Amino acid sequence: MRRLVAAPALLATLALAALLTAGCGKEGSPPVKGPQAEKLPVYQVDTGFRLPGSPTWRAAERRRHLVVGVKEDQPYLGEKDPATGGYSGFDIEIARMMSASLGFAPKTIAFRTIASANRETALQNGQIDYYVGTYTINDLRKKQVGFAGPYYIAGQSLLVRTDEKDIHGPQDLAGKRVCSAAGSTPLQRIQREYPKAIAVAYDTYSICVDNLISLQVDAVTTDDTILMGYAAKAPDVLKVVGKPFSKEPYGIGVPRGDTALRLALDDALAAHEKNGDWKKAYDATLGLSGVPAPPPPAIDRYPAS
Secondary structure (H helix, E strand, O other), X not given: OOOOOOOHHHHHHHHXXXXXXXXXXXXXXXXXOOOOHHHOOOOOOOOOOOOOOOHHHHHHHHHXXXXXXXXXXXXXXXXXXXXXXXXXXXXXHHHHHHHXXXXXXXXXXXXXXXXXXXXXXHHHOOOOOEEOOOOEOOHHHHOOEEEEEEEEEEOEXXXXXXXXXXXXXXXXXXXXXXXXXXXXXXXXXXXXXOOOOEEEEEOOHHHHHHHHHOOOOOEEEEEHHHHHHHHHHOOOOEEEEOOOOOOEEEEEEEEOOOHHHHHHHHHHHHHHHHOOHHHHHHHHOHHHHOOOOOOXXXXXXXXXX
C-alpha cells in the first residue's frame, strides 16, 4: 500500500475525494447526476398484451406490477438517487420499455437493488421477475437463468487515478491491487487470466471506486460502460486506460424455465430498437459519458433447453 505523502497531485485527489463525499454522502463515490427527464423516451403501454404461458407474467398480472432487479451504483446505467429514491440510467430505461411492452405502466415497476453475486438466486427464488443490470450472457449462467437480448455489447477495461503512470492495460497488473464486484465476470477473468494481480472483491463497484480514490487499491476493473460513467463524473481524479480486453453481451435475466417471457422480451427489444426508443434511451443516459450510440447487437433467440 502506498504511503500518504504531501504531493500536490495527491493532495488534489484527496481534496476532490472530500468534495465527492459531500456531494453524495458516501466516502469517495462520484456524485449522483442523472439524465434529464424531458429527454427520456415515453414508452407506449401495450394494454392488450397477454402472456398466459409465462408463470412470471401471470404473477405480475395478479400484483399489477413488475418487480425488476437492477444496480444502484453505476453512473448512466443503473443509479439510485439517495435523495429521492428514484432510479435512472440506460439499464433502467431498458427495464421500463420492457415493462410497457409486457402491458405494465413503467411507473409501476418496483425496482429492487440486487448485488452481482445474488442475481441468479433472486431469479431462481422468484424475488424478481427479470433483471437488467450489466448482466453478461455466458454459457455458465445460461445453465441457471434465461437471457433475453443482448441489448448492448460492452468490454472489460480498467479505471485508475489520473496520476497513475504504470498501468496501461491488464499486462501491467502484476503485484497491483485490482478491485471488482464479487461474483462478477470481470473479477473471474482477472483471477483466471492475470493471476499475478492481487484481486480484491466487494459487493459493489462503488465501494471499489471509494477504495481507488482513497489509495487502497490501484485499479478497478469491470465493463468499460460502467467505468466511463465514473470517469465522466470525476475526470480530474479518474481515467479509463487501455483498450477493452473482453466482449460482454448484456442480457435481461429471467427465470430459466420461463421461455415464454424470454422470447416476449426478445420481441420487445427488437420493437424498441426499430422504433428508435433504444437509441433515444442511450443518448439520454449512457450517451452522457461522451461515447456515441453503437448499432444495437443482434438478438440471440436461442432455443429452450
